[in-house]
Amino acid sequence: xxxxxxxxxxxxxxxxxxYAGVGLEFGAPPFxxxxxxxxxxxxxxxxxxxxxxxxxxxxxxxxxxxxxxxLFTAVLGAxxxxxxxxxxxxxxxx
Amino acid sequence: MNMSKIVRSAANLLFPFILVFGFYxxxxxxxxxxxxxxxxxxxxxxxxxxxxxxxxxxxxxxxGAESLHTTETIGLVLFIVTALVAIVFGVTFFTNWMLDVxxxxxxPVAFGPNPGDLNxxxxxxxxxxxxxxxxxxxxxxxxxxxxxxxxxxx
Numbered sequence: 117x118x119x120x121x122x123x124x125x126x127x128x129x130x131x132x133x134x135y136a137g138v139g140l141e142f143g144a145p146p147f148x149x150x151x152x153x154x155x156x157x158x159x160x161x162x163x164x165x166x167x168x169x170x171x172x173x174x175x176x177x178x179x180x181x182x183x184x185x186x187l188f189t190a191v192l193g194a195x196x197x198x199x200x201x202x203x204x205x206x207x208x209x210x
Numbered sequence: 211m212n213m214s215k216i217v218r219s220a221a222n223l224l225f226p227f228i229l230v231f232g233f234y235x236x237x238x239x240x241x242x243x244x245x246x247x248x249x250x251x252x253x254x255x256x257x258x259x260x261x262x263x264x265x266x267x268x269x270x271x272x273x274g275a276e277s278l279h280t281t282e283t284i285g286l287v288l289f290i291v292t293a294l295v296a297i298v299f300g301v302t303f304f305t306n307w308m309l310d311v312x313x314x315x316x317x318p319v320a321f322g323p324n325p326g327d328l329n330x331x332x333x334x335x336x337x338x339x340x341x342x343x344x345x346x347x348x349x350x351x352x353x354x355x356x357x358x359x360x361x362x363x364x
Contacts, residue, residue, distance in 0.1 A: 162306060163319045164240035164331035172245065173337045177293060177304035183247075184286055184341060187348045191282060195275075198355040 213263050221263035228256035236342035237335065241326040246338040250345025257350040266357050275358070278351040285344030292336050308332035
C-alpha cells in the first residue's frame with residue numbers, strides 16, 4: 117500500500133513536470149540588448165580585443181573573485197582531507 | 211616508483227613546451243581565446259605530467275606542496291591587491307584603474323577586428339597573470355595531495 121502511494125506520487129509529479137516543460141518555449145523571445153552592448157562597447161571601454169576576457173575580468177570582476185575563492189577553498193579542503201595524521205590520533209571511517 | 215625510461219624522457223621533452231604554451235595563453239588572454247584559468251590549467255597539466263612520470267619522493271624533494279600552496283596564495287593576493295589599488299585613485303573596487311593612469315598597458319585600441327597589441331587593456335593582463343599563477347598552484351597542489359594519500363603504491 118505504501119509503495120503504491122509513493123509510486124502514484126512520483127508518477128503524478130513527473131507527469132506534471134513533463135507537462136509544464138513541454139509547454140515552454142525555449143529561447144524565445146531573444147534578449148539581445150546586453151550582447152549588443154558588450155560587442156559594441158567592450159573594446160573602447162576596456163581596451164581588450166577578447167570580449168570574453170573583458171567581461172570576465174572587467175565587467176564581472178566580482179564573479180572572478182568568487183571563482184578564485186572557490187578554488188582556494190577547494191585546495192584547503194583537499195589539504196585537510198589528505199593531511200598527515202599522527203600515529204596516536206584516533207579517527208574513524210564511516 | 212619512477213615510470214620507465216621512455217616515459218621519463220618523453221615527459222622531460224614535453225615539459226618546457228607545455229610551460230611555454232601555457233604562459234602564452236595567459237599573457238595573450240586579452241587578445242586571443244583563453245585567459246588566466248585556461249592557461250593556468252595547461253601549466254598545471256605539465257606539472258602533473260612530471261608527477262606521474264617520477265616518484266613521489268623525487269618530486270617532493272624538489273618542489274614540495276608548501277611552495278605550490280604559497281604560489282597559489284601569492285596569485286590570489288596579487289589579484290585582490292590589483293583590484294584594491296583602484297581605491298587609491300578615487301574609483302570603486304574592481305575599476306580598470308590602469309586605463310586612467312600612466313602609459314603602461316594603455317595603448318589606444320581600434321574598434322573591430324585588428325591585429326592586436328600586447329600593451330593594451332589596462333589591468334586585464336595583470337589579472338590574467340594573477341589568476342594563472344593561482345590556478346597553476348591550486349591544481350598542482352591538489353594532485354600532489356591526492357598522490358600523498360596513495361602511500362606510494364603507483
